[in-house]
Amino acid sequence: MLERFKPKPEDSERVSLDSLYEVVTAIFEKMGVPNSDAREAADVLTMTDLRGVETHGVSNMLRAYVEQYTDGLVNPNPNWKIERETPGTAVINADRGLGIILGRRAMDIAIQKAKTVGVGIVTMNNGAHVGAVGHFSMLAAKQDMVGMCATSAGTGVLPTFASEARFGTNPISIAAPARNEAPLLFDAATSQIAGNKFSLAKRVGSDLLPGWIADDTGTPILEETPVPEGSWYGSLLPLGGTRELGSHKGYGFMLMVEVLGAFLSGSVPGMFDAVKMESGYKHYFAAYDIKAFTDVDEFKDKMDKMLKMLRETKPASGHERVLYPGLTESEDEKDRRENGIPLHKEVLQWFDSMVGELGVPALEIM
């Protein structure tokens, strides 16, 4: 994550993983979510914060989920079911259950199918927010598989050359296991930035960079610009930003996610029901059983060799080192397990208010 999105250390305090997990579980239970599901939700959210993905951890998402449960937009007791199935595929109707809870179920089914026929694809319609898609790809990687996950929702992002929004930020992820190196974990919105980066930028007081959003006429703004007042919806550009820098490719990747998530779950893309999002969120989960393709030990050894090569690649002038997707996530996890998870003071205030409002335990500051 760019430095501009990170809270200043003096604006944050660190809380322990155990305390955060306990409080988040309690909040989900207060929303009517059964204990085992509440613990699953807390696991996903705290794991996301451990990995340093603040956009999708407790600070940005938990409040949204509480609002959505309170407003009846998300179902705390979904009667999810498989609508269509073959040996390698399944389509699930999520009954508006939260994706961060049902995601593990979907990926588990994909993994089981991959064990049988080499690959498993599970799509989910009528869902709610799935959190950081990379989390679910990692579930497969932990079982010696290559995992992928993507999600389609909403209509905040402009196609190339357009002045009307047609897509969600449509993130896609892939994870693959290594032996000694931190596993490969790539998770990115196919728009210039994730939607949650707007609230993060606002919270830490950063402007947006050139080429991230467009003005009302659909023209990319090519200078630093404040976070738009009200909603960012309709202003975000696809990955690449301008046509010259490849926004038509970002646009194509957004469409890829619509096809895999929305169309292959038998649902519709977000642009069909932009106002009310009747179709909900649509998700895609894939598991490739490595041993169906090659020797697992060789795969991991080669993955280690590649990731080490990338880490040790000579940096560009002015840069300290070359990263790979998953490396800082792993470093952050090590640090945060030991030293606690930093939360912005404004997030801590919200937790404080929940103590009174919901009667959940207070967070323990480290």
Next chain:
Amino acid sequence: MLERFKPKPEDSERVSLDSLYEVVTAIFEKMGVPNSDAREAADVLTMTDLRGVETHGVSNMLRAYVEQYTDGLVNPNPNWKIERETPGTAVINADRGLGIILGRRAMDIAIQKAKTVGVGIVTMNNGAHVGAVGHFSMLAAKQDMVGMCATSAGTGVLPTFASEARFGTNPISIAAPARNEAPLLFDAATSQIAGNKFSLAKRVGSDLLPGWIADDTGTPILEETPVPEGSWYGSLLPLGGTRELGSHKGYGFMLMVEVLGAFLSGSVPGMFDAVKMESGYKHYFAAYDIKAFTDVDEFKDKMDKMLKMLRETKPASGHERVLYPGLTESEDEKDRRENGIPLHKEVLQWFDSMVGELGVPALEIM
């Protein structure tokens, strides 16, 4: 394709599809390729030119293939075989057969597997160039499936923050059928531009745009710059160009293709054998049987509705219309089937030289 890459009309002449197909077939036969394979190769290359994808059609690629056959780098009679197989997956050793010829075999196997278990994944190691990956995705789309294809080769592209190249241009594609609209066909290098764009730019005398390549220190060049002398290898930036504009996402997509193509075919990424490319090209083919996921007619109707919505989206200021991936390809195909395929005079000269050198028929100018 950006206007800057298109040959000026006065520099081109149009040849008929039939004549081009006949001459290309004859050239492949002269390389020792059996007639049916030569016709397959001619079909792929001329189809690519019909779609307006000059980078990967006869003008750029045929000469390279002739050189590679002549130098013994590509096998005109490959003894390709399946090395590992499950009901949903297969790994093929291509025995250095050209990907544009073996691609259809691989996708056919993926399609057969998808008919049985809902999804089919075929990877190919020890291969040669596969041409435009979108062509193979389209083979699946024509059978009421969602098709994907990607290819990993070489080491010309820099990771974010790096000054040494580690990746090929690693293109990825997806195609999906519609009913009346032109099908969705997305095919893009995960680098800023495809490698072939360098020769195209040189041929038509265009400079490269800001953010496409880096200087020797790995620093992105943020102004227009001439095509590098000699090889472009080692200078190309990932999709996004700079970290601020998302090059870490382009980098992640390049890694995605390495995992799906190189690792899941039991091979190694191009960076392991950068100098001699001993491992060859590695390809990935996927077919999703739409009826395993949803009703095929509904899928196509919804696809039509989405593609029409995209076409009819209000354009940004200064732009005539909003495109979608596959739209201009379909328009070009209609035009070129009727009016012939434009070839740059320099390409026509090469064809002329082949008449004498190989004894193949001359191209018929329209």
